[in-house]
Amino acid sequence: MGLAKTYKDGTTPTICIIGAGFSGMCAAIRLQTQLDLKTYTIFELQPELGGTWWSNTYPGCGSDTTSVNYQFSFEMNYEWSKTYAGYQEIWEYQRRVAKKYNLYEKIRFRTEITHAEWHEDLQQWVLDWTDHNTGETGQMNADIVFCGMGALRIPNIPKQFDDFEGPKWHTAQWNHEYDLTNKRVAVVGSVPAIVDKVKKLEFYQRSSTYIMPRKNANISAFWKFLFRHIPFVHFLYYKLTYWGTEFTIQTFSTKWRHAIPRRFAMFLAWCFRFWQIRGKKLRANLTPDYILGCRRLVVSSDYYPALVRKHVSVHTKAITGVKGQTLTLSDGSQQEVDVLLLATGFHVQDTLGEGVVIGRNKSDLAKVWVQGPKTYYGITFAETPNMFFLLGPNTALGHNSVLYMIETACEHAIMAIAHMMERDLSSIQATPKACKDFVDEVEEKMKGMAWSSDCNSWYKNKRGTITALWWSSCTHYWWRLRKFKPQHFTGVQRSKAPTTHV
Structure with missing residues (x-):
């Protein structure tokens, strides 16, 4: 059976998407293509879409993930100019995709969501917004909210x-x-x-x-021709690149059975440093005193x-x-x-200000987050019915493309929305047990990964808990979320929800 695309009475939910970077774009496109839903509005603080790739324009800025993997799987680009694309080319790709799906018509630029609060009596989110172009303020009631704000957006300025x-x-x-x-x-x-x-x-x-x-090689016109006109060539290149990158997850494992790939990576880093830096003193100063992978590798x-x-x-x-x-x-x-x-990084662990997102029972999500976010696969909290995070806690990566994680989380949110409409639910939320089980598993699995070793990084919160990264491969994340599991959620029937509106 296909996904339900309307409630039983033929109506559809009203949806708010916060952020017009890759996450917000993915949510909007999949709502259109999988559920035929266009009853959404995107709020973007900046004057253009793009998120990270609109804000970061410093010289040399670009992706450290290969171009072929740094794109939507449903919207392939056969015209990347280099193995690793620069920020301008990535942003232009985003604009082309947005225009294809008419996203510009749905985006309110320079408009910030300043407060979002769940109203149990309405079974809706009430969101306050401010238009920074005009100074106008207002409210929007939304049945469903997608948060695609991203972690790399608030500069850390000491x-x-x-x-x-x-x-x-x-x-x-x-x-x-x-x-x-x-x-x-x-x-x-x-x-x-x-x-x-x-x-x-x-x-x-x-x-x-x-x-x-x-090695950021130019992609020749010959290869672009093959990619565009012989689909199998591009498919094979994409899959080989993806799986080659997937296997590098073993590099970050401290388990004995992964010692060979880990030692090889350390040897490669040592050889590269020795070859590039001939001065012994400078080389010593540039040699890390922590194990490989504890902080993000630089390519x-x-x-x-x-x-x-x-x-x-x-x-x-x-x-x-x-x-x-x-x-x-x-x-x-x-x-x-x-x-x-x-070049001092970003506020990753405190992206939400206090009082910005208020969930069930008046719980302030920022305060919940700082204690250690208990989520269901980084997608939703038990305190936030009908709110889905893309690239949320414990879903960033140290080895592969985060776009795969964004798409996987988005697909799961789409299944949850379809389930709501099929079962005629006004709201759906992950159970506290499902969230606790996920976080407990992540904490246990992280003990065998380099990220948990004794060094400071933006992966950890102030308590030393890894809250940013997923502990395994992208494929493993997809396997866990390939099916929607109703037993991990609770819902409220529409017939039992109040019908009053603000």
């Missing part, structure tokens, strides 16, 4: 740099109006693509990292070459003082610079 008096910005807020040519530039983190422009580059290493080589072939340039200084001491345009380190040394660039 307070210690507030006193810097020169030009400064985070990589996610790149100032394209400022010319870095012949400037003395300080970078906290890494932006190797600017090395040829600047007069002097002061590189402040937050922590050493494992670097894997990346780059221009990182090391940038650091050995004569006009680049690598600093490993902590920055202890900022005054005017001078940075002081813990060893007493000082560097005066013209510009400060912050």
Whole structure:
């Protein structure tokens, strides 16, 4: 049997989608193509769609996942120019897909959802929004909400740099109006693509990292022709790339049976570092003191070459003082610079502000989240009926394309909505037991993974619990969610729900 596409009385739910990045786009497209639903509105804070790939435009920005895997499986692109696409090409792909499915007609740009609260009596979410173009505010009642806000959206800007008096910005807020040519530039983190422009580059290493080589080859017109006109060629290339990447999950396992792939990866990283960095002191400073995989691997072939340039200084001491345009380190040394660039990451663990999402029994999701999010496969909370997260807790990856995870979670949410309409339910929510069982399993499985070792990373919350990553392969995640399991959910019949509206 196919998926139910309407309630028994022929009506359909009203749906709110928060965010117009890959997650929000996937939700909108699958609602259209699988349920014939167009009763949705997308709210996007930025003036354009794209999410991460609209906001991040710093030099050299691009995907560290191969292009063929970094696309929707239902909307293949045969025209990628390189093995690893840059941000501009990814964003253009998103725009083409959005235009094909008429998503622009459904998006309210520069409009922020400031508050979302579940009303049990209405069996609906009531969402407050603000239009930042006009200042107008309003409310929307939605039967279902998709949260596709993403984790890499709120820049982490350390307070210690507030006193810097020169030009400064985070990589996610790149100032394209400022010319870095012949400037003395300080970078906290890494932006190797600017090395040829600047007069002097002061590189402040937050922590050493494992670097894997990346051969970003051009994809020739011949291969593009084959991909487009001989579908099996592209299908084979896609599958070989996907499965080749899938098997690298073993690299992050600390179990003895995975020792060979893990040791091989460490050896490859060592060889690459030894080959690229000839100076013993610099090589020692760039050698990680934690096990491979504890923090995110960096796939780059221009990182090391940038650091050995004569006009680049690598600093490993902590920055202890900022005054005017001078940075002081813990060893007493000082560097005066013209510009400060912050590649200091994002607020991953606290993407929701307090009071923004209020679920059942007035539970504040931000407070629930900070204690350790108990979700059903990262898709929904027991406290949030009819709300589905895409790329939610414990669904990010350290080895493969997150778009596969987004699609899998979206497919499961679609099945849940179809189940609601088939059973004539006004709401559906995961049971506390199903959520607890999932989180307990994740915590147990993470004990055998490198991410749980003794180092700090954005994968962990303040308690040291891994809340960002899925512990296994993408295929395993899909296998778990390939069927909707009603026994893990409870619902409310529409006939028993109040009929009043606000």
